[in-house]
Amino acid sequence: MNLKVLVLPGDGIGEEVTHQAVRVLRRIADKFHHNLELAEGLLGGIAIHKTGTPLPEETLRLAGAADATLMGAVGLPEFDQAPPEKRPEKGLLGLRKALGVYANLRPVRAYASLLDSSPLKNHLVEGTDMIIVRELTGGIYYGTPRGIMENGAETRAVNTMTYTRSEIERVSRVAFHLARARRKKVTSVDKSNVLENSQLWRRVAIEVAKEFPDVALDHLLVDNCAMQLILNPRRFDVVLTENMFGDILSDEGAVLAGSIGMLPSASIGDKRPSGAWVGLYEPVHGSAPDIAGQNKANPLGAIGSVAAMLSYSFGLKEEASAVDAAIEAVLRSGHVTADLRPSGAPATTEQVGESVCVAIG
């Protein structure tokens, strides 16, 4: 098979972790005899520095031409004071929108060998296995009107949380389809006791559930969900939620997995005629400028994103399983990066990438 992949390393540790992820992708392509066609592009702070914009036209063109895009992370401290329009993050938001990847899949698993890495008690996190389905191209991230209105004595700032019925429907269907292949339970998360936007969300989730009578649906308010994630994470199978709630809850989920460095994600849109999904794959973590360039970052979230790419965009289940199994083998070996608090000397980013490749064989 021909695998046409665009790599966008982005900022901070993005470059280091995508380097290892690409290395793993090459290993898979070699072993399973696929042809890898790689391109590289600019996104985020590095793109602002080199071209003046966080999402250059050329990057959009490359992403449109690729079957799948693998991204590292965006964000640099020198842009902390910049308005949203001029920030590295704007590049990522623009790319998600341009690709139309409206469903962001963030699996959260407590690996047995990482139970001690979580600050939570083992018996609470043990067996956790959920997937957060976060709406990714709507809601308050994109709603208008927005802005800071400087108006004489009193300045006002506005953001708008907006969803249409069809936006909620399509992401809900993704969640229900996923649940069918899992434990058949969707938990829809909203704030319908306060927000009209959430009332529509809940109403549409209930309607879509009727198309999936074999899947159970329940609802949680987002504040309660934040608590239940810690108190009783095993109760969750598929978590369906809007953009900003999903952003927040998935970082919380990272604590269950031991480290945010572990979490992969897949952002998918509609299927292409070939049956493959348009996909953007990125670890959940940020650019971590404090440890950038030090060969310390955990590449397993990025490497797990390669597994997701193989599975969703290319339908290569065996290859995806080979990557996942290799990640587990490396975790069991205990030679992992510092964020996972290994008992011995921590491994470097490169060593972990190398170990995954060796484990793939």
Ligand code: IPM
């Ligand atoms: C994420 C990140 C992004 C988001 C930022 C970098 C814009 O936090 O993917 O979770 O908020 O979506």
Ligand code: MG
């Ligand atoms: Mg986030």
